[in-house]
Amino acid sequence: MSTRLPTFGNVELTETLQDWRLLSGIVLFVVLALYPGITLNAYHTRLLTWIMCFAIAAMGFNIVLGYTGLLSFGHAAFFGTGMYTVVLVMGQAGINDLVVLLLLAMIMSGIVGAIIGALSVKTHEIYFALLTLALAQLLYILAVRDIGGLTRGTDGIGVSRPDFFGIPVSELSAQIYLLGFYYHVVLVALAATIVLLWFVLRSPFGLTLKMIRENETRAEMTGVPVLRYRVYSMILSAMIVGLGGALYAVLIGHITPEYLDWTMSGEIVFMALLGGIGTFFGPVIGAGGFIMLQELALSYTEYWHFTMGLVLFVVVLTLRENGIWGGAKTLVEMITDRRGEQ
Template sequence: MSTRLPTFGNVGLAETLQNRRLLAGIVVFVVLALYPAMTLNAYHTRLLTWIMCFAIAAMGFNIVLGYTGLLSFGHAAFFGTGMYTVVLVMGRVGITDLVAVMVIAMVVSGLVGAIIGVLTVKTHEIYFALLTLALAQLLYILAVRDIGGLTRGTDGIGVTRPDFFGIPISELPAQIYLLGFYYHVVLVALAATIVLLWFVLRSPFGLTLKMIRENETRAEMTGVPVLRYRVYSMILSAMVVGLGGALYAVLIGHITPEYLDWTMSGEIVFMALLGGIGTFFGPVVGAGGFILLQELALSYTEYWHFTMGLVLFIVVLTLRENGIWGGAKTLVERLNDRRGEQ
């Protein structure tokens, strides 16, 4: 019954410690960490922070699509929950420590993920897509109509700057706050997400999710509690996406219900697909590709929707689950093979 979307090689734990990859990762991390201090370019730093927030969200999303084989069209619910939790916890509850706020946002998103996970656990393929869409849309309507009086409807709510372990970073000048502090917080969050998911998705837990994706009936027959694992995968996914949303909320400083709308879900799907849902790093590459493409298209034309739609259409028809990251990997392998032959 499962959608046969992506294909992964069976990567063992030994290979994960392959030095070359680890080294490359560390180099990329250090270069990124030094980037704002070296260039002092606020525009680029802001753009990178933005990309990294969505890279976290797209990776979280891909746990459900790439690893468990289910297309959710409702992940805006988790992204938006993360965002609104930040605002409400800081504004209403009065907790302003950044780390505490992020943890709470992840927990709340995880709870919403548990609820949506339980409700959707028996549906497959397009029914799963449409059910997640409908559930997320319910949350969106609650936020737009301001039911419960928490969201201030379409006007949205502003986000104040958080504290950091008692250090009054919120008093820093805007440029230094972004270049020197917040950018690095998001970078560390992304690195932590990557490392954590790398191990989680290669653990027996991650392999079980892949088994469910490949053949749900067989997984069931071999004694895997499929339904429970599907809920787990949704909770994990929701927590990661919620973290992305929470970090993004602090970055942009103003929240509207649009981040709960289904077009937002569509954008998250788009990012993961663009980078490659069948690859581990694909969603990160996809988030970068999506946002850079959007910025590029916007600088030439106001009709960037058309460009994005065309790219999505072409990616679906050509690269499919490989995305640009998978496509690039295949290309490099082929070039290597050819060089080997000579």
């Protein structure tokens, strides 16, 4: 929901609210930035890095589902493209700088996004879901069967640690690399993604995507080249999901075609939905919720699929596009409303 300035509504309140949000954002960022240095807890740092990689991916995904209104079941293609770009550029071209690798990964994912976007631009709803699924699955088969001789099939490829602007951080021990360097790279990438999307999705561009989501006929009859904007939406989404994939590839150090499979797409959808596809921050919360839930379920039972399936089922039936983040927001609003009445 937009809060407009300067008239209509309470200006002071909205401005205070924005200050409050910005302030808590900065505090959260600082706390997260200091966390590994203070606790030196490698397990938690790794978990947080993992969550943040997927938070980026889920936010990128939600541009297509939440804002443009199209369910893609093929986003693993972009995540996997990001991953494979990192490992292949490192292995084949010998480029070892993290920033270059991340940029190349985003560009490659963007190109794949443009292709899949252009091919699927005229389909809707389940046809869009099934078409993106089939297209992504073609990439998966390409990687599994090692067509082109680059991916080593199901064995996968190891990823070595990249350097940073010529600084040989890769020579650090694995633990210090993560705690002292890589975690912070991912944190900054997530913060940058949030800030970028905060502005982009509130801009006329973001409004245009919402127009397409709400009523494509009307958008077209308002002079919007709908098909072109749907492709833009896919490209932007693919680039950000690719960034998430590229960051994740370095974190886990070994990649296999599984990250291109449709179940991976399903997991990204799941995260966004869990947090709330109708909200801005939902996908971030969803990624955290999904991964922590998975860790929690795994520590009690080997049957964590069941737990995850049940949660997905219940979320779809109860919270829908609100997810847990939207649900929590509604709850807070209800409580404050009641207080206001008394």
